[in-house]
Amino acid sequence: MEYLISDLHLDHANVIDYCDRPFDSVEGMNETLAEQWNREIAPGDSVVYGGDLTIRSTAAALLDWLERLNGEVVFVLGNHDDVVMDRLDHVQFVDETRFTHRGVPFHVVHDPADGPSNPAGWLLHGHHHNNWPEQFPSISHDARRVNLSAELFGYRPLAVDQLVEYLARGERFSDRAAAERALHS
Structure with a gap:
């Protein structure tokens, strides 16, 4: 199974207030x-992680968290990920990645400003958390963007299969809960 999430910001006290966690x-x-x-x-399982895992930017802190978390991780580096490890058995560090799932193409970056302005498929990103809901909701169908930030996903990873179901609705969703309600209505 493949999953997505971004911006856990582990060990980051200020993010609790900043994002109203x-x-x-x-x-x-x-x-x-x-x-x-x-x-x-x-x-x-495979996880595409959209960046900003921990605010403690030491190799030891990053390694500690990555060893505690399940899955084979493709780690898209975020603006708080100052430490890049050359190699961990279950983690691949990249600036961006692309993949296709059930015929749907995805391009993943941390900050959407670093992605293509007209992606061939969907631009998946983090960085903006839940702070600009009008511009960066969970799913912006018109802009073909998905905000992977943990706050918008209910603080748990989202299966790519589930995301493809949300996208098939052709709607804008503020967060995962809104997408779930739409699927079950």
Whole structure:
């Protein structure tokens, strides 16, 4: 199974207020995010991670988190990912990546400003969190963009199969919950 998510910002106290995250502490946020990740993702699953994993930009901190999280990760580097590891067995570090799923082409970058203005398929990105909902909702069908930020995904990874179902609706969705409601209405 293939999954997507971005901008966990583990160990980042300020992101709780900045993005109005529903956590009382960094420790509680870290544990919840890691549990949600590992509940959704099995060790052999593939994850395209859209950047900004941890605010602690040391190799040891990044390695510690990546060892705790399940899955084979394609890690698209974000603006807070100062440390690039040359090699981890289950992680591939890239500036961008492309893939096709069920005939739908995707181009993944961290900041949408770094992506193509007219992608051949869908531009998947993080970076903007939930702070500009009009410009960067979870799914902007007209702009052919998907914001992968954790806040918009309910703080858990999204299966690419599920995303393709959301996209097939041809609608704009503010977040994952809105897309789920539309699918079940």
